[in-house]
Each structure stands twice: as C-alpha cells, then as structure tokens.
Amino acid sequence: MRVNLRVNGRAVTADDVWEGESLLFVLRERLGLPGSKNACEQGECGSCTVYLDGSPVCACLVAAGQAEGRDVVTIEGLAGPGELDPVQQAFLETGAVQCGFCTPGLIVQAHSLLRETVDAGRPVPADTEIREALAGNLCRCTGYEHILEAVRLAAARKAAAVCGGAAAGREEA
Amino acid sequence: MTETITRPPAAGPGTSAAGVGTSADRPDGRPKVTGEFAYSSDLWLDGMVWGATLRSPHPRAFIESLDIGPALRVPGCHTVLTHADVPGRKVYGLELADQPVLAWDQVRYQGEPVALVAADHPETARRALAAIKVRYRVLEPLTDATAALAPGAPHVHDGGNVVRHVRIRHGDQAAQADVVVSGEYRVGMQDQAFLGPESGLAVPADDGGVDLFVATQWLHVDRAQVAASLDLPEEKVRITLAGVGGAFGAREDLSMQVHACLLALRTGKPVKMVYSREESFFGHVHRHPATMRYTHGATADGRLVYVHAGIVLDGGAYASSSTAVAANAATLSVGPYEVPNVRVDCHAVYTNNPPCGAMRGFGAVQACFAYEAQMDRLAARLGLDPVELRLRNAMHEGSVMPTGQVVDSAAPVAELLHLVSARPLPPAAGDDLRNLPGGVSNTTHGEGVVRGVGYGVGIKNVCFSEGFDDYSTARVRLQMADGEPAADVHTAAAEVGQGLVTLQSQIARTELGIEQVRIVPADTTVGSGGSSSASRQSYVTGGAVRAACAEIRTRLLDRGLALFPGRDGLSVSGATLVSADGGVLAGPAELLAEPVEVTVTWRHRPTHPLDPRTGQGDAHVQYAFAAHRAVVDVDTELGLVKVVELACAQDVGRAMNPRAVAGQIHGGSAQGLGLAVMEEIQVTDGKVRNPSFTDYLIPTILDMPPMRLDVLELADPHAPYGLRGVGEPPTISSTPAIVAAIRNATGLALARIPVRPEHITGTGLESGEWTRTA
Numbered sequence: 001m002r003v004n005l006r007v008n009g010r011a012v013t014a015d016d017v018w019e020g021e022s023l024l025f026v027l028r029e030r031l032g033l034p035g036s037k038n039a040c041e042q043g044e045c046g047s048c049t050v051y052l053d054g055s056p057v058c059a060c061l062v063a064a065g066q067a068e069g070r071d072v073v074t075i076e077g078l079a080g081p082g083e084l085d086p087v088q089q090a091f092l093e094t095g096a097v098q099c100g101f102c103t104p105g106l107i108v109q110a111h112s113l114l115r116e117t118v119d120a121g122r123p124v125p126a127d128t129e130i131r132e133a134l135a136g137n138l139c140r141c142t143g144y145e146h147i148l149e150a151v152r153l154a155a156a157r158k159a160a161a162v163c164g165g166a167a168a169g170r171e172e173a
Numbered sequence: 174m175t176e177t178i179t180r181p182p183a184a185g186p187g188t189s190a191a192g193v194g195t196s197a198d199r200p201d202g203r204p205k206v207t208g209e210f211a212y213s214s215d216l217w218l219d220g221m222v223w224g225a226t227l228r229s230p231h232p233r234a235f236i237e238s239l240d241i242g243p244a245l246r247v248p249g250c251h252t253v254l255t256h257a258d259v260p261g262r263k264v265y266g267l268e269l270a271d272q273p274v275l276a277w278d279q280v281r282y283q284g285e286p287v288a289l290v291a292a293d294h295p296e297t298a299r300r301a302l303a304a305i306k307v308r309y310r311v312l313e314p315l316t317d318a319t320a321a322l323a324p325g326a327p328h329v330h331d332g333g334n335v336v337r338h339v340r341i342r343h344g345d346q347a348a349q350a351d352v353v354v355s356g357e358y359r360v361g362m363q364d365q366a367f368l369g370p371e372s373g374l375a376v377p378a379d380d381g382g383v384d385l386f387v388a389t390q391w392l393h394v395d396r397a398q399v400a401a402s403l404d405l406p407e408e409k410v411r412i413t414l415a416g417v418g419g420a421f422g423a424r425e426d427l428s429m430q431v432h433a434c435l436l437a438l439r440t441g442k443p444v445k446m447v448y449s450r451e452e453s454f455f456g457h458v459h460r461h462p463a464t465m466r467y468t469h470g471a472t473a474d475g476r477l478v479y480v481h482a483g484i485v486l487d488g489g490a491y492a493s494s495s496t497a498v499a500a501n502a503a504t505l506s507v508g509p510y511e512v513p514n515v516r517v518d519c520h521a522v523y524t525n526n527p528p529c530g531a532m533r534g535f536g537a538v539q540a541c542f543a544y545e546a547q548m549d550r551l552a553a554r555l556g557l558d559p560v561e562l563r564l565r566n567a568m569h570e571g572s573v574m575p576t577g578q579v580v581d582s583a584a585p586v587a588e589l590l591h592l593v594s595a596r597p598l599p600p601a602a603g604d605d606l607r608n609l610p611g612g613v614s615n616t617t618h619g620e621g622v623v624r625g626v627g628y629g630v631g632i633k634n635v636c637f638s639e640g641f642d643d644y645s646t647a648r649v650r651l652q653m654a655d656g657e658p659a660a661d662v663h664t665a666a667a668e669v670g671q672g673l674v675t676l677q678s679q680i681a682r683t684e685l686g687i688e689q690v691r692i693v694p695a696d697t698t699v700g701s702g703g704s705s706s707a708s709r710q711s712y713v714t715g716g717a718v719r720a721a722c723a724e725i726r727t728r729l730l731d732r733g734l735a736l737f738p739g740r741d742g743l744s745v746s747g748a749t750l751v752s753a754d755g756g757v758l759a760g761p762a763e764l765l766a767e768p769v770e771v772t773v774t775w776r777h778r779p780t781h782p783l784d785p786r787t788g789q790g791d792a793h794v795q796y797a798f799a800a801h802r803a804v805v806d807v808d809t810e811l812g813l814v815k816v817v818e819l820a821c822a823q824d825v826g827r828a829m830n831p832r833a834v835a836g837q838i839h840g841g842s843a844q845g846l847g848l849a850v851m852e853e854i855q856v857t858d859g860k861v862r863n864p865s866f867t868d869y870l871i872p873t874i875l876d877m878p879p880m881r882l883d884v885l886e887l888a889d890p891h892a893p894y895g896l897r898g899v900g901e902p903p904t905i906s907s908t909p910a911i912v913a914a915i916r917n918a919t920g921l922a923l924a925r926i927p928v929r930p931e932h933i934t935g936t937g938l939e940s941g942e943w944t945r946t947a
Contacts, residue, residue: 075207095833099418100418141670143843
C-alpha cells in the first residue's frame with residue numbers, strides 16, 4: 001500500500017508498504033530516518049518515541065496505515081538543521097548519553113514533558129514528576145541520574161527563556 | 174547527586190581543557206542526541222536483503238530430518254542455509270569451540286540456530302522460516318546444574334558435564350573456629366538486556382571476501398571465528414564496528430556474525446540481520462545462575478578463621494566463557510577480606526539451559542551475594558554491627574588473596590565502608606504515593622511499610638587473567654590540519670557506550686599537548702584492541718594510546734635534535750620544540766612538515782596460571798573495590814520493595830573523566846539493583862518463560878533511587894595514570910547491599926536473588942526454602 005504523511009514538516013510518501021509494517025519500520029527502513037530506535041518493538045522501552053499529531057507515541061505500536069495523513073516529528077526533526085534543542089544540549093552536557101540507544105526516545109519524551117509544563121507557563125517539574133513522565137523509557141547504561149540532571153537543566157534553561165530570565169518557580173520535590 | 178572527588182585532577186604533560194582528568198564531552202555525543210549516530214541496526218544499502226534465523230523450540234532434541242524445499246518456494250525468499258552450507262569450521266566459541274554455527278544432529282538448548290534464510294522483507298523471511306520442516310525427536314533436557322554433576326547424569330557433550338573445576342586450597346584445611354555459620358545461596362539467571370539488539374550488515378566483496386559492520390565487543394576475535402567458519406583467510410574478513418547499543422558482556426560471543434556473512438556470500442547481496450527483542454533473549458549468553466554453599470568460621474571477637482565454599486555455576490548448553498567465570502567466582506569467592514584458610518570448589522557445568530557467559534561482574538557478582546550474606550549472618554551471630562564485622566576483616570594493601578597473590582596496590586575496603594556508612598540517612602518517605610513502594614498504583618499509604626538499611630562491599634579483578642596475553646594496539650598519526658597539529662587515533666577497541674572514545678581523545682590531548690583529536694572508526698585494519706570487558710579498556714587501550722603518543726613525542730624530539738644537533742635539554746610539547754630555558758625553537762609547522770605515525774602494541778604486566786591442584790598463583794592484574802549502602806522501604810504485606818537511596822564509594826585510582834566515572838557507577842549500581850529485586854530469565858524445563866521487556870523487568874527511572882557517590886583516587890603504581898577499572902565493581906556490591914536492607918527490614922533470610930514479592934510475603938511455592946528467618 002501507499003502511505004502519505006508529514007514527517008518533520010515535510011510531506012512524504014512511502015510505497016510498497018506491507019500492511020503489517022509499523023510506523024517505526026516505515027521511518028527507519030523506507031524514509032531514511034533511523035534515529036527512532038528499535039530496542040523492543042513491543043511498546044515497553046520507549047526508544048522509538050515520536051510525536052504523532054503532537055502527542056508522544058511509541059512508533060512501533062502505530063501501524064503504518066494509521067499514520068496516513070498525519071503529522072510526525074522524530075528526533076531528527078526536533079531542532080533545525082545544525083541546531084540542538086535545549087533538551088538535546090542538556091543531554092550532551094550532563095553525561096546523560098552513554099550507548100545512546102535510549103537517547104532519541106528519552107529526548108522526545110522529555111521534550112514533551114517540558115512542552116506541557118515549562119513551555120506552557122507551568123512550573124518547572126519536580127523530580128517526582130520527571131520520573132513519572134519518563135517511566136516508560138528504559139535506559140540500561142546510565143542508572144538515570146544524569147538523565148534526571150539533563151531534564152532539570154533543560155527545564156531551568158527553558159524556564160529562564162520563558163520568564164525572560166526571571167527565576168521560575170520550582171514545585172516541591 | 175553528590176560526588177566527592179578527593180583531589181583535583183592533576184595536569185599531565187599537556188594541559189588541555191579536555192584532557193585527562195576532565196569531564197570532556199563525548200565525541201559521539203552530538204550525533205547520538207540528534208539521531209544521526211549509525212547503530213548496527215540502522216545500516217542500509219541498495220539491494221540488500223534480510224536475514225533471519227530458525228531456532229529450535231526444544232531444549233534437547235535430535236534432528237531427524239530438515240526439509241528446506243517449501244521455504245525455497247516462498248516468493249521473495251533468496252536462499253535457505255543449513256549446517257551443510259557452512260564451508261569451514263562448523264563450531265565456534267570463545268574458549269572452547271563447542272557451539273554449532275548451525276545445528277546438525279542435535280540441539281542442546283531452546284533457541285539454538287538450525288537454519289537461515291535471506292528474503293526481500295522481514296515478513297517474507299518470517300514466512301520462509303515457518304515453511305522449513307524440521308522433525309525433532311525430543312529428549313528430556315538436563316536442567317539442574319547440581320544434578321549434572323552427579324554420577325550417571327546424561328552428558329550434554331561427549332566428555333562429561335564439567336566445563337571447569339577450580340579448586341583452591343589455601344592455609345590450614347583443618348583450622349577450627351569459635352563461631353561457625355553456614356548457608357546456601359542462589360542467584361537466578363540475569364540478562365544483560367542491552368537496548369540495541371544484535372544486528373549488522375554483511376556485504377560480499379569482489380575478492381571473494383566479506384565486509385561486516387556489526388556491534389560487538391572484540392572485533393579481532395569475531396574475525397578469527399568468522400574466518401574459520403567461512404573457510405576464508407582472515408584478511409578477507411574485514412570487520413568494522415557499527416554503533417553499539419550497549420554490551421555488558423552479551424556481545425563477547427558471536428550472534429549473527431557468521432550467519433549474515435554466509436547469507437551474503439551465498440546470495441551475492443548485502444544482508445541485514447536484526448534480532449527482535451524476543452530473539453535477542455535467545456541470541457546471547459546470560460549471567461550464570463549459581464548455587465553456593467558457604468561455611469564461615471570466625472573467632473569469638475569476629476576475625477575470620479576460614480571460609481569453605483562450594484559453588485556450582487550453570488553454564489548452560491555451551492562453554493562460552495564459563496572457564497573464566499568459574500576462575501573469577503573461585504578466586505574472588507571470599508570477598509575483600511583477609512581469610513587465612515580457604516577451601517573452594519567451583520564447578521561450571523553444562524546443562525540444557527540457555528548458554529551462560531559474560532555479564533558485567535563476571536563470576537564476582539554471584540560470589541559477592543553469598544559472602545556478603547554470610548558476613549551479615551556472622552555479624553548477627555556475634556552480635557556485631559555488620560559494618561564493624563567487615564571492618565575487622567577488611568583487606569588492605571599487602572593482604573593475601575586465597576590464591577596466595579599479594580594485593581600490591583591500594584585496597585581501601587575499610588575506607589569505602591566508612592564513607593558509605595558515614596553518609597546521613599535519607600528522611601522518611603512521607604505521604605507522597607510516588608515515594609512509597611508501589612508508587613501511584615496506590616497500594617499503600619504507608620501501612621505495612623518498614624524501612625531497612627544494608628551494606629555490601631565487593632572485589633573484582635581488572636583485565637584478563639591467568640596468563641592470558643592481554644594487549645591492545647594503538648595507531649596514532651600527528652599532522653598539521655588547518656594550521657594546527659591534529660591527531661588521528663586508531664584502535665580496534667570497541668566503544669560500547671562506556672566512553673572509551675572520549676578517553677582516547679583525552680589521553681591524546683594530554684600526551685601530545687594538542688586540542689584537535691579525531692577517533693578513527695574501529696576496524697580490523699589495525700591490530701587487536703582486546704575485548705571491551707573485564708573493566709580493561711581504559712587500562713589496556715588507554716595504555717596503548719598513551720604509549721603511542723609518548724613514542725610520537727620521542728620521534729618529534731628526534732626531529733628537533735636533527736634540527737639542533739648537540740643541543741641539550743630539548744623537549745617537545747604541543748608539537749613545539751622547546752629549549753632548556755623554555756624558548757620556542759621550532760613550531761608545529763616545522764616539526765610536522767611530514768606527518769608522524771606510530772603503531773604501538775601495549776601489554777599490562779604478565780599474570781600466571783592457577784595451580785590446578787591448589788588454585789595458587791598470581792592470576793590477576795589488578796583488584797578493584799566498591800561499597801554500597803542501601804536504604805529500602807518494604808511493603809511487608811504485598812512484598813513490594815522501594816529502594817530509597819543508594820550510596821556508593823569506589824576507588825578508581827584516577828578519575829580519567831569524572832562524569833563518565835559517575836555514569837559507570839550509576840549504571841552499574843542500577844544493574845545490581847535489577848538483580849536484587851526484579852531481573853531474572855525464568856527457565857522451566859529448559860524453556861525461557863519471559864523473553865520480552867514485558868516480562869523480563871529492568872529498572873526504570875522510578876525504580877532507581879537517588880545515588881550518593883564518593884570516588885577515591887588512590888593511584889595504582891602499576892597502571893597507566895594510576896587508574897583502576899571502573900565498570901564492574903558497582904554492579905557487584907549494590908545487589909547484596911539491597912538484599913541486606915530488605916533482610917534488615919523484614920528479618921527474613923532471603924537466600925535467593927532476585928527477591929520476589931512472594932519471598933517477602935511467604936506466599937510463594939518456593940518461598941519457604943529461601944526465606945526462613947535467619
């Protein structure tokens with residue numbers, strides 16, 4: 001079958017798609033976007049997290065046909081060419097990346113958390129809130145400490161940008 | 174997070190801001206956060222086809238017939254291969270070549286590869302596999318490792334079921350003690366559960382050879398095995414490291430390497446193979462399950478007199494690295510304590526369970542769970558605080574191992590225990606559900622929740638042991654680029670996530686006094702880097718890169734001496750020739766008019782075999798130590814455990830990259846937490862019941878507590894920069910600390926890991942045997 005969708009702001013078409021393929025397979029193997037990862041392909045690890053019409057989903061659990069006519073943003077499209085989103089920058093700086101296989105999914109999920117909180121004018125998320133938001137993303141290398149640090153750092157920077165430099169409120173941990 | 178580094182990083186010959194001792198950024202960090210980094214499952218070539226593997230559903234069976242005809246007729250299927258298509262050596266293995274590339278007469282474990290297909294789509298490949306007709310004569314599997322040792326047990330392989338028996342007899346075998354405690358301890362089968370599945374791309378070459386791009390831990394040992402099975406000279410098998418999504422030991426053995434190459438050479442097309450998560454559980458070896466009987470004898474004032482240990486490691490169907498795992502379990506079996514009299518018998522055995530081999534901690538993990546449980550049991554018997562008993566017996570520099578080897582560098586066991594026990598304890602959980610066992614499942618508001626505190630300390634050998642010729646090769650080229658000196662560092666050592674590429678860059682910057690360093694992709698066009706295991710790459714490949722850089726400095730100095738014959742006191746820094754009084758005599762452009770390139774093979778000091786009768790010998794290169802304190806809240810009614818906090822103290826000799834060191838300690842501790850309370854491949858009658866991330870649980874960000882770290886830097890004079898291997902020790906001691914904390918909370922004996930809810934509530938079938946009150 002043929003699938004038409006928007007990926008990272010661009011209209012794309014995938015041909016000869018077998019009906020059983022996932023959105024993840026189409027992105028990785030047909031559209032040249034392997035950044036979303038294939039760690040479990042059963043919705044348990046979050047490494048394939050992408051935005052589908054603005055909501056974070058496991059691309060492995062979305063049938064390719066379900067993406068017809070919809071809008072997908074992957075790790076490759078999170079920032080402009082040559083740029084880094086503050087979440088990506090923070091992951092780099094804090095040592096939140098080791099093998100990096102979980103990283104794309106975690107960055108999209110963390111990006112979504114900050115979009116719903118700091119970017120929406122809500123307070124910087126507390127650690128408990130960050131943990132709940134990232135509970136569906138497995139990482140086997142880092143023990144999550146530096147990932148938490150990355151999200152805190154990105155949140156603080158985004159908050160500073162939102163408030164024009166004024167200190168943003170921080171919920172009690 | 175709190176990290177204490179006990180001294181500021183010292184400057185090396187160079188003073189780069191991203192040199193040794195700094196938390197330099199990963200060179201592969203940017204592509205990893207943008208999604209551009211090419212992992213082994215991301216590779217793609219025009220015209221490639223998909224490889225797939227047919228695996229045995231039975232743990233033990235004879236193959237009576239194999240009919241590939243129907244599979245060949247599946248439209249889109251390019252080829253089907255069986256054992257008859259393996260042109261060279263039909264078996265492979267790290268230590269003993271006993272594992273079939275493809276099974277012929279029999280299968281010895283569930284998941285053993287039987288046939289291969291290549292097809293135009295993964296779904297076509299799946300259908301073709303389903304069309305292969307195999308008739309099995311199913312046999313009763315041998316699944317109990319202890320029973321495998323009994324006389325008359327069926328043999329998994331000709332020659333019997335003992336892969337290795339390591340025997341240690343040290344000191345007075347008849348020594349008597351005032352106080353004696355005994356126990357039997359069990360460790361379940363843990364999986365490395367790296368996230369990047371086994372995968373790669375094999376490309377047939379015009380010269381009849383093959384180019385393989387794969388995620389692995391040791392390129393050259395892969396190449397030797399692949400070439401042997403393909404019946405090709407090694408130079409016709411060229412392997413390049415593709416992006417590795419974690420390893421933890423599971424990529425030491427071959428998985429799809431030979432298979433993909435066979436399919437590529439047969440079809441003449443590039444072949445991509447990617448295991449699913451389920452297949453991954455069958456596609457690599459696991460941590461050895463262990464049954465360990467220990468008896469500790471001590472004086473009335475708590476000095477260890479003797480330790481007797483009988484350890485049985487279930488190696489599963491094939492040898493993998495069982496012989497080395499057994500040596501570690503035996504030589505490290507009494508822990509980081511001074512024990513004058515030791516008797517150990519450690520057996521690694523064959524069964525029809527899944528093959529077991531390398532996983533982070535490698536034999537030391539199993540023993541540590543047992544000896545630390547014994548130390549707590551002894552402390553309770555003596556009425557001593559568990560930390561106090563450990564302090565009274567703590568090993569230190571100069572102590573003697575059960576092998577007779579003298580520990581000849583820092584062994585700050587007491588200091589590590591002091592550090593973790595001196596940390597303030599975390600506050601009570603409060604009433605936020607998210608901080609209680611069960612979390613937002615709303616299983617308790619604090620009723621039935623009891624807090625416990627426990628300690629664990631462990632020991633691990635670093636580098637390969639027992640006389641193994643353990644080396645690494647580094648090729649470093651220094652040249653001018655864009656008007657400044659720039660180095661290319663080329664090794665075959667595998668970056669598996671640990672940050673070796675960062676470290677190599679740091680070392681080159683410091684040693685050469687430059688800023689621009691490029692890490693050349695690891696491949697087999699340079700000599701072996703050895704394995705990314707045994708916490709050895711910083712030591713050995715780090716040592717090789719440092720030595721190569723030192724040789725480059727020497728060559729540059731030679732060039733300087735040629736320019737200024739007879740001049741005394743010349744030195745080179747930053748590719749600049751400096752006179753005795755500090756004046757610049759020649760700049761990089763002059764010294765590097767021609768590039769300089771050196772290749773160095775570097776070895777650590779030699780080790781020696783163990784005496785087969787007594788287990789005596791200087792078998793190990795270096796010892797590393799970590800201690801943990803765990804604080805847990807246990808819902809005693811439901812058996813749920815919340816680890817509240819982990820404190821860890823570890824000596825790393827030299828924190829080459831403090832942030833990466835912390836990352837290793839966090840990640841290692843998390844894997845130890847997993848083994849303590851959730852991670853187990855459940856095997857019944859030789860069959861894996863939970864090959865998925867739905868049913869094999871690894872810690873999430875909700876399961877991992879905040880960590881408090883103390884990192885000591887007590888230089889090992891034998892090691893480059895004084896460094897000590899970092900990766901494994903934290904995996905070893907976090908498990909016993911957490912279980913000790915659960916025991917402290919519940920009063921249960923908990924002699925088996927992982928601890929399951931029913932072990933705590935006493936409602937499980939097995940729980941009676943393992944949870945009797947201590």
